[in-house]
Amino acid sequence: xxxxxxxxxxxxxxxxxxxxxxxxxxxxxxxxxxxxxxxxxxxxxxxxxxxxxxxxxxxxxxxxxxxxxxxxxxxxxxxxxxxxxxxxxxxxxxxxxxxxxxxxxxxxxxxxxxxxxxxxxxxxxxxxxxxxxxxxxxxxxxxxxxxxxxxxxxxxxxxxxxxxxxxxxxxxxxxxxxxxxxxxxxxxxxxxxxxxxxxxxxxxxxxxxxxxxxxxxxxxxxxxxxxxxxxxxxxxxxxxxxxxxxxxxxxxxxxxxxxxxxxxxxxxxxxxxxxxxxxxxxxxxxxxxxxxxxxxxxxxxxxxxxxxxxxxxxxxxxxxxxxxxxxxxxxxxxxxxxxxxx
Numbered sequence: 001x002x003x004x005x006x007x008x009x010x011x012x013x014x015x016x017x018x019x020x021x022x023x024x025x026x027x028x029x030x031x032x033x034x035x036x037x038x039x040x041x042x043x044x045x046x047x048x049x050x051x052x053x054x055x056x057x058x059x060x061x062x063x064x065x066x067x068x069x070x071x072x073x074x075x076x077x078x079x080x081x082x083x084x085x086x087x088x089x090x091x092x093x094x095x096x097x098x099x100x101x102x103x104x105x106x107x108x109x110x111x112x113x114x115x116x117x118x119x120x121x122x123x124x125x126x127x128x129x130x131x132x133x134x135x136x137x138x139x140x141x142x143x144x145x146x147x148x149x150x151x152x153x154x155x156x157x158x159x160x161x162x163x164x165x166x167x168x169x170x171x172x173x174x175x176x177x178x179x180x181x182x183x184x185x186x187x188x189x190x191x192x193x194x195x196x197x198x199x200x201x202x203x204x205x206x207x208x209x210x211x212x213x214x215x216x217x218x219x220x221x222x223x224x225x226x227x228x229x230x231x232x233x234x235x236x237x238x239x240x241x242x243x244x245x246x247x248x249x250x251x252x253x254x255x256x257x258x259x260x261x262x263x264x265x266x267x268x269x270x271x272x273x274x275x276x277x278x279x280x281x282x283x284x285x286x287x288x289x290x291x292x293x294x295x296x297x298x299x300x301x302x303x304x305x306x307x308x309x310x311x312x313x314x315x316x317x318x319x320x321x322x323x324x325x326x327x328x329x330x331x332x333x334x335x336x337x338x339x340x341x342x
Contacts, residue, residue, distance in 0.1 A: 002071050003029040003030075003031065003071050004021060004028055004029070004031070004072045004073075004232070005030075005067055005069070005074070006074045007057065007075050007077035008076030008108075009032045009033075009043060009077075009184060009185065009186075010185070012187045012190055012191070013076045013221070014077055014184065015182050015183070015184015015185055015186055015187055016221050017076055018050070018185070019185075019225070020183075020226070020229055021225075022050070024229050024232075029051070030050045031050070031052075031070065032052055032053065033053050033055055033063065033077065034052055034054060039186055040052045042186060057077065057078060057082045058084055060085070060087070061088075064088040064095070066092065067090075067091075067093050069092075070092075070103065072103070072232060073089050073104070073105050073106065074106045074228060074232075075089055075106065079109070080108060080109045080112075080113075080154075082153065083156065090105065090160045093105055093168040094167050097167045098167050099165055099166035102166060103169070104169050104170075104171075104232075104235040104245075105170045106171050106173065106228060107157045107170060107172050108175070109150055109174040110150055110175060110176075111174050111175065111217060111252065111305040111307060112149045112150055112305065113144060113154060114132060114144075114304070114305040115149060115300070115303040115304065116145055116148040116149065117130065118214070118304055119149075119303070124210045124214070124299070125209045125211040125214055125261070125284075125302045126210065126213055126214065126304075127259070127304065128215060128304030128306060132307040132308070133252070133310055134250050134308070134309060134310055134311040135308075135310035135311050136310075138243075138248050138311070141252075142154075142158055142248060142250055157172045158172060158250070161245060161246035162246065169240075169245035169246065170245060171245055172249060172250050173224075173251045173253060174250065174251060174252050174307075175224050175253045176216055176217035176254050176305055177192045177193060177217065177218040178192075178220075178221050179220060179325050180220045180222055180322065180328060183222075192297060193325065193328075193329075194332055194336060195298070196263070196264065197267060197332045197333050198336045198340070199290070199294055199298075200268065200271060201271070201336055201340060202293065202340075204277055204281070205277075205281040205283050206281070206282035207283070207284075207285045207289075207301070208260065208284045208285065209260065209284070209285070209287060209290060209298070209299075209302030212259065212260055214260050214303050215258065215305075215306055216257060216258060216260065216300065216304070217254035217257045217306060218254065218257065218258055218325045219253050219254050219255050220255065220322035220328075222322050223253070223321065224253055227316070227318050230312070230317070230318055231316070234315075241315055243311065244315050244316075250311065251309065251311050251312050252310075254307060254320075256324060257306060260301045263325070264301075265282045266329060267282070267333070270329040271333055274333055274337075276337060287302065
């Protein structure tokens, strides 16, 4: 029986991955890592067939043990920034697999790795014309500056297949702004747009950083989960197409892009239609004020992260098809309004 170990299922991305994978592969054995006993109990109630292991990514002996016992690891919990957890997954899979019988590591990165140029210049709210792509431009993506956000963990993932002599095959999946109500057992809420909506309701105006011209890609959560399914299917089939796994297997995931200022205006307009605001006001606020509400998350509203997701389309036939971010805005606002009045 195929065994899949998933981290982060109490979160937004990992929770939806659990939903999608258990529905697609009901006969598989699933093991999940949960830090909180209360969250573990909730997962057990909703997924009685799933084995729950208590621990965090810092419990590297646990992570290594469960990775060693798995055929496939889907790493979603604090995946892009946790170095000990990444090393433990690589070590565990390498311990029990060979080039002839490889283990698979499907890793969640993030396109925050692309904001380094704006941060280096200290520029917020201005449009960036740099657009990465994960096919013809993959060499640039796999050789980003060492100081880029998430880059230290990206380097571990990208080097693992070669370091293990092919015993561990890796795919690094980098989502941008994610939207859509999660289907996981605990968290159904995304981050960037949801925080923007939350702040809009608190301030009675949609916040804009700088000129509001910074651009970011976006993807519906269910389209992202579809990619996990496609990668698992490729692993089960033993596919070894060039660029599918390993040092060039860098998967951007997007189905469009938005300018943060334009999105703020659209959010304000949607809030008026729902009766949450009297006027469709969207105004510039300082970075300090934004951070006081949304922490460092707010910085992304003024930074550029642009790319084109070609690899998954070309190699796996991935076809994102869910509705747009703009169409999701009323639902985002409704969920944030309900959350504020719990």
